[in-house]
Amino acid sequence: MVAASGLSKRVATAAGPLDILADIDLQIHAGEAVAIVGVSGSGKSTLLGLLAGLDLPSSGDVRLAGHHMNALDEDGRAQVRGELVGFVFQSFQLLSGLTALENVMLPLELANTSAPRLQATGLLERVGLAERLTHYPKQLSGGEQQRVAIARAFSMQPAILFADEPTGNLDSSTGETIIDLLFELNHEHHATLVLVTHDEALAGRCERRIRLEAGRVVEPDGTA
């Protein structure tokens, strides 16, 4: 489903070039739930961005559901994202000017699906926010905001869900309910899950983990 080979990312900084990722090879199969773990600053988010086609590697190759992401231009990658990928972020990334319902409707509207309001309402009910449809993000708690984000991520029935520290901004008990919800929905939708976290317990709920240290994969268990 997702495959990377020889992936590196180098950026120019004031102090000279910096290798954030170096020579990463990995494969994630359809339906799998994989955790990318590592301490803060080890390059997890950068890797996620590359795998999801939000950014381009300095060298190496990413394939997402058969698409060579390097070979596509930004608009081509956008199209792949639109069709296949869902996102959940540490900082929720809800649009402050839109209500909860509108935030969930946005991808549906963008894809011009029929009855986006009905679908979005259904999803928000599913994540337990039936009463909060018309609330703006700033009127919701962190956990509630993340539920909205999860509803949004699943609105397009994505084949792959990328989640970057989805509990990073939440207290542990709220975090746990959010993760439960994430796994439940993932299961229902038969989606592939790529979960970035520095939380080992959370990573333990995935079938497999890939550990990053200073931009390199150090524990490639279960290489296919």
Add this chain to the structure above:
Amino acid sequence: MNRVTRWRLAMRLLARDWRAGELRILGAAIVIAVAASTAIGFFTDRLGRGMINQSADFLGADLVLESPRPVRTQWLAEARDTGLRTSETLEFSSVLVVGDRLQLASVRAVDAGFPLRGRLRTAAGPFLTDAEDVTTPAAGEAWAAPRLLTRLGLNSGDTLAVGKQSLVIAKVLTFEPGEAGSPFGLAPRLLMNLADVPATGVVQPGSRLTYHYLFAGSEQDIARYRGWLKSRLGPSHRLVGVQEGRRAVGTALERAERFLGLAVMAAIVLAGVAIAMAARRYSERHFDMSAMLRCLGATQRDLLELYLAQLLVLGLLASAAGCLLGWLAQQGLLVLLADLLPMAPSAPRAWPLLAGLFTGLVVLAGFALPPVLRLKRVPPLRVLRRDLSPLPGNAWLVYGAAVTAVVLLMWRYTDNAKLTLAALAGGAAALVVLGVLGFVLLALGRRLHTRVGVAWRFGLNNLWRRRRTSVSQILAFGLALMAMAVIALVRSDLLTTWESQLPVDVPNHFAINILPDQVEAVRGFMDAREVPTTQIYPMVRGRLVSINDEPVRQAVTKEAQSDNALNRELNFTWTTELQEDNRIVNGRWWRSGDSGRPLVSVESKLAERLGIELDDELGFTVGDERFSARVASIRSVQWDSFRPNFYMVFPPAVIERFPATYMTSFYLPPGDKPMLIELVRNYPALTVLEMDLIIAQVERIFRQVTLAVEYVLLFVLLAGFAVLFAALQASLDERLYEGALLRALGASRRQLRSGHLAEFITLGALAGLVAAIGTECIAWVLYSQVLHFDYSFKWPVWVAAPLLGAVLIGAAGYRGTRPVVERSPALLLREG
């Protein structure tokens, strides 16, 4: 995504933004922009046409055709078919004889429709109080100018003969439209009925006649007819429209119109500033939306169309609202001015509405497009890394678009290529220079910061830390202040000029044809009655015949060959003292030794037309005698000052040998008019020209133009304040967020408040300084190139602009950042 989907989504997003209050500032900026330019546009349009009407009153018609022979009846039929009203008059000179007295009169025979515009004024007897008169002389009647009656020793009720026809003098004619041109050399007027002309027997083959055909109607009809007629005119025909016929108030009105044009430009610049600031804020607040949309699969093209569609719809809606508001404001203005404006402003036309809509969209495109275009370049990775922003817009694109928009509108509003180009070059240079200057000032301010209190240090540091933004804010506020300052400045200089042109005691009568041996007696007569006169000038009539020994017709350019100055006698005078309102623009005025030397001072406009330069040798004839003189100076003359003025001025003892008459001008209050009867009776050769009615009319026009100028200034200032406030509002986001953060970190409210105050005061003062510099430059260009005023250093602006900037922006910014202390930091940070 297909286009329909995009539009649907765009409209939904627009509606959501609207509801969430995201569009308030941008929308308000557009509304203000369009409202101000529409209101001023409407007002100017209506006022301008009002002025044209007034000029038509001067002319007696909207269009006059002059011809030495009757014109084809088809021409008049065509005019009537076009929907015009017509009137016909015939003018000829005739010597009137009463007893042993002879007097040349300029007779005008009129039909019942005369005049088509404006009114005749008549009185019961010479120099008695007059009133408007809507009738014309009946058959068998004549209306005579007062000086004709005094010359002939007649009074109303007497009869006189024109040719073979005798007429009864029914009224005294005091004012006649169409006579406002040069009053000198005209024989006094006699008005009679056209039907009596055949009986006089003056219309013979070879007699010198002038036919005037007057036309009046709607502007479009006049224009259409004018176009039709123009191609059919022969060389002996002359066509005079209101534009050509308004010399008396010409420069004043021209300047007023330019002022109004400038005011519209100022409103547009103000609007541009507000829109640019608001659009920038809009763009920044939509980075997240763009990143998310791209993350969700939207292409760059999708984003572009999404935002363009929103911008277009917002622009149309806000412009429409602005048009409506502008129209209402203008309507209110007219209601307010109804008592003060003596003339009825003409009905509104639709074009300012369209122009308003057009203005709104162009300003929006020029100022809002570049920041919004940035939105399509937001990297999708921003969803993971919040600090990723799109590259700032290409400076060429940003300023290019704005300058193009302004130039387009300027050209459209002023229809003046020179003005537009000057403004373009000046504006571009000013932006660069002022930008650098803003930066330097900011750096200087920062160097101060070790020597000021903690609040100021905080404020100055804030400005320096965000120096890019700070410079653009200084520029924006500076531009707004500058637009206001320029308008205020031009307004006061305009009014001063008008006041000096027509002081309260401006001479309103001329006495001409004073015989040399009567000069002292006339002076004594005036002094005894305490009538202040100007100097008494000798007047010799002669012709200019050669320039540097070349016959004048060959010496001048082709266009100048038909110049009136070559075809008639000019007035010469000699004097030692330069007239009050004359200025030497080249060469030198007479010195004590110049008496008797063959030198001459030439009026500057005439010199320019004929290509006469300093030290040229001019040949003249007076009677049969030829003489020549060297040009010692070129002199500018204020022709609309209602004082005696001359094309050629000689030093004493050069033309004194020629027969001369003398002239003077004086001010006479309305009650003292009967004195004129005595004057004319004592000195029968002397002629009195009454200018008081024309001056009164000019004064009336000045008064109402002044009022209009004042109100337009008020409009510009109001728009300016609104814009400053909107622009400021757009710059608050970041400060609110930071303020909340600092409060969360433990900064006291007092510290924050005084820090913000210091920051905004500095911003305002620097903007004011930048505005003063810009104003000085613009004023210099405007005064020397466009308005033709004397330029002097505008020191009050240098005091007022920084002060006003500091107070206004300080106060508004202080008020705007109040939420930092009024609401909890948590709430603010969450909204951030």
